[in-house]
Amino acid sequence: MLEIESNSPAQTEYIGYGIGKKLLSNQKIIALYGGLAAGKTTFVKGLARAFDFLSDVTSPTFTLVNEYDGKVKLYHYDMYRVKSWEDLVSTGFFDLDSEDVAIVEWSENIDRYFPDGVLKIKFKIIDVKKNKRMIIINN
Numbered sequence: 657m658l659e660i661e662s663n664s665p666a667q668t669e670y671i672g673y674g675i676g677k678k679l680l681s682n683q684k685i686i687a688l689y690g691g692l693a694a695g696k697t698t699f700v701k702g703l704a705r706a707f708d709f710l711s712d713v714t715s716p717t718f719t720l721v722n723e724y725d726g727k728v729k730l731y732h733y734d735m736y737r738v739k740s741w742e743d744l745v746s747t748g749f750f751d752l753d754s755e756d757v758a759i760v761e762w763s764e765n766i767d768r769y770f771p772d773g774v775l776k777i778k779f780k781i782i783d784v785k786k787n788k789r790m791i792i793i794n795n
């Protein structure tokens with residue numbers, strides 16, 4: 657387990673970038689956990705940049721999934737409203753190619769359906785006023 661403190665959105669983005677650069681080729685699903693405004697989408701912005709995707713990253717709140725075409729295809733999910741097996745299947749989550757990577761916000765809603773070997777990252781708000789977050793990897 658690794659705990660990293662963040663004191664700004666820019667820092668969270670950079671942590672996402674760093675983890676994106678260090679991802680192993682067998683880590684195809686990155687499961688993000690943590691409540692509203694914890695920093696998940698901010699983290700994905702940096703991670704997508706590490707995958708050489710240089711355009712805007714926005715929250716897939718309504719689309720449920722955004723596709724980013726960089727050095728691999730990165731699928732950015734928001735499972736806030738995805739709670740059942742049927743919902744999850746309808747997002748195309750199980751139709752990804754073997755070389756694609758999925759990064760998933762609100763994993764708590766559907767992680768019982770994930771395969772083994774998922775990289776888990778938790779976001780905790782420590783202090784709202786001080787912009788302080790804790791990012792906990794593989795816990």
Ligand SMILES: Nc1ncnc2c1ncn2[C@@H]1O[C@H](COP(=O)(O)OP(=O)(O)OP(=O)(O)O)[C@@H](O)[C@H]1O
Pocket residue numbers: 662663664665666667668690691692693694695696697698699715761779786787788789
């Ligand atoms: N250290 C920090 N890291 C990331 N975001 C921070 C930090 N401090 C403050 N913030 C603010 O918190 C918010 C984080 O928003 P973000 O969209 O990344 O959260 P989220 O976890 O994706 O939320 P949601 O559950 O709505 O998808 C932004 O408004 C950002 O400016």
Ligand SMILES: [Mg+2]
Pocket residue numbers: 696697698715761
């Ligand atoms: Mg988000």
